[in-house]
Amino acid sequence: NAGVTQTPKFRILKIGQSMTLQCAQDMNHNYMYWYRQDPGMGLKLIYYSVGAGITDKGEVPNGYNVSRSTTEDFPLRLELAAPSQTSVYFCASSYWAGLTEAFFGQGTRLTVV
Amino acid sequence: ELKVEQNPLFLSMQEGKNYTIYCNYSTTSDRLYWYRQDPGKSLESLFVLLSNGAVKQEGRLMASLDTKARLSTLHITAAVHDLSATYFCAVDRGGTSYGKLTFGQGTILTVHP
Numbered sequence: 001n002a003g004v005t006q007t008p009k010f011r012i013l014k015i016g017q018s019m020t021l022q023c024a025q026d027m028n029h030n031y032m033y034w035y036r037q038d039p040g041m042g043l044k045l046i047y048y049s050v051g052a053g054i055t056d057k058g059e060v061p062n063g064y065n066v067s068r069s070t071t072e073d074f075p076l077r078l079e080l081a082a083p084s085q086t087s088v089y090f091c092a093s094s095y096w097a098g099l100t101e102a103f104f105g106q107g108t109r110l111t112v113v
Numbered sequence: 114e115l116k117v118e119q120n121p122l123f124l125s126m127q128e129g130k131n132y133t134i135y136c137n138y139s140t141t142s143d144r145l146y147w148y149r150q151d152p153g154k155s156l157e158s159l160f161v162l163l164s165n166g167a168v169k170q171e172g173r174l175m176a177s178l179d180t181k182a183r184l185s186t187l188h189i190t191a192a193v194h195d196l197s198a199t200y201f202c203a204v205d206r207g208g209t210s211y212g213k214l215t216f217g218q219g220t221i222l223t224v225h226p
Contacts, residue, residue: 033212040218040219042117042217042218043214044216059215090155092156099161100161101158101161102158102212104155
């Protein structure tokens with residue numbers, strides 16, 4: 001049982017480049033989330049999805065886009081990367097929102113130079 | 114806007130001692146989660162607290178929730194080195210935002226022999 005799988009684990013981007021962070025879960029969870037964690041800080045919610053085809057913004061959505069075409073996958077797109085997007089990105093999923101804990105992936109460490 | 118504050122942010126303990134980490138939050142919520150993060154790793158769920166007065170225990174850790182005081186505590190009993198990690202509380206915003214978590218800054222716990 002793989003849980004939540006994120007790829008890549010590490011990436012260096014140049015300013016202005018774009019990339020997609022991949023996230024897949026095999027637990028049949030409806031709810032999926034993207035968070036970012038800046039050094040020494042807690043996590044901040046970027047985007048959120050309650051099921052295939054339904055997404056919503058979190059606290060810090062600017063500079064990011066998401067799509068959810070299947071229950072399993074929830075990719076995060078960075079357009080025109082900026083140094084402020086240097087962070088560790090975590091994808092998570094949960095069975096029920098607000099009733100069960102979220103399971104987190106291993107994270108993607110992104111540096112924008 | 115929901116704010117979540119943990120204290121202390123840094124905690125250095127001797128093995129065998131007891132201590133409590135506090136998590137205060139600013140708006141009404143009856144759903145709170147505790148997570149553990151080891152350096153460079155993902156987040157691991159510790160406790161899910163879903164009602165006022167909820168108390169959960171696992172090994173040397175016990176968590177409680179007082180929704181009237183908007184306060185959760187994570188109590189550590191007879192600390193051991195393996196408990197060294199960063200501990201986060203996260204509060205569910207509830208209502209139409211169930212599942213959207215706001216995290217505290219984290220408490221870095223170091224247990225010394």
